[in-house]
Amino acid sequence: MNAQVRTETDQEQDMGVRKGPWTIEEDSLLDHYISIHGEGHWNTAARCAGLKRTGKSCRLRWLNYLRPNVRRGNITLQEQLLILQLHSRWGNRWSKIAQQLPGRTDNEIKNYWRTRVQKQAKQLKCDVNSKQFRDTMRYVWIPRLIERIRAESESPMDQPIISTPTYYSSQIDIPVAASKSGSDLMDQNFMPEISGISDSLDVHVSPGSDLTVSQNPPCGHYSDSMQNGSGSYPENDCGSWGWYRHGMDMQGVEQERYGLVGGGDSLENLWNEEDIWFLHQQLM
DNA sequence: AATCTAGGCAACCGCGCACGA
DNA sequence: TTCGTGCGCGGTTGCCTAGAT
Structure with a gap:
């Protein structure tokens, strides 16, 4: 890889970005932030909510899990x-x-x-x-x-x-x-x-x-x-x-x-x- | 009881698009 | 017009668990 071309992943590693399963605390932080500020601006949300997650990760977690009315399991x-x-x-x-x-x-x-x-x-x-x-x-x-x-x-x-x-x-x-x-x-x-x-x-x-x-x-x-x-x-x-x-x-x-x-x-x-x-x- | 295997699912990755500076 | 940033999407990966051996 070109040393001058730093990937998003490289930058995330430098910033100590968390990956993997979300904890209850992280869910709570994100949920609380969105309940106040609403959806969107995921990078800002990640930063301001005190989450060591990427905006992408926050968005995914919200849409797939935390969002109200998400139905889970049992595809009818x-x-x-x-x-x-x-x-x-x-x-x-x-x-x-x-x-x-x-x-x-x-x-x-x-x-x-x-x-x-x-x-x-x-x-x-x-x-x-x-x-x-x-x-x-x-x-x-x-x-x-x-x-x-x-x-x-x-x-x-x-x-x-x-x-x-x-x-x-x-x-x-x-x-x-x-x-x-x-x-x-x-x-x-x-x-x-x-x-x-x-x-x-x-x-x-x-x-x-x-x-x-x-x-x-x-x-x-x-x-x-x-x-x-x-x-x-x-x-x-x-x-x-x-x-x-x-x-x-x-x-x-x-x-x-x-x-x-x-x-x-x-x-x-x-x-x-x-x-x-x-x-x-x-x-x- | 221990190990193996396959299925299910959550999360990540990379690409492309939209938009504003 | 170009570049940077944010976002959304589809594909893929890897972990967890239940069932089989």
Whole structure:
């Protein structure tokens, strides 16, 4: 390293900047400072609050932990569903996705994705960006989640114990309250029979898990028609499922079988705006 | 009971953007 | 226009813990 180019890290070390887990005292100092001066100006906050932390570290601690109304743990089915859908639309735009999940942080959603979703991709022996994985998510997991949401709404006594009661108020009864069954959350025009598709994918979801695949076909088992393309689908503004607009067979099949018309991106329409808006309202 | 391993999560790092001087 | 600073974001790392052996 050029001796004259001092990095931020070098300077932090000189200043005795603390790293690692936050202590209760540090939390208290930061919380107290922000309660008086408000958010922002993180470097100033770190300095004036008497914290030997970087502004970045203070900001992160506040946003991910100290901030009021931060929800922790227990990603709900509805939230999982929304995450899957929004990720399909926006890709790894974690902060943008987090904005649609009140109380959730981008970090938490990112961790959820990496630990739960990517784990499933690993079990499938394929990449999260592969067509197989996307199809599995679309045709198996999302319908499965919707079914579970519907099942829970129909038998509220079976609902799991929730850590944040205010969130799980009666309004969580999504399908009933909005005259939409769980499956209605998915635009039927875009959902072929789940069984048929999942059979063709040779993928089965374990009944008791959210995103658990019980049979793991290597990607090579995937039918040629489903593997049309390179296997990598660069993300675009229309979502990480942008591959769908590239003349994939499934699009033609769906259009033929379900009468898709119009020039819209069929994955964009996997859920319509109303569905996404409605789910979002349930989470507010 | 001790050790190993994998999962989950908090925190850090580096990059890029916005903005003001 | 350039430079410095602050901030936000996505990617990565490393620690802690629970379960398996």
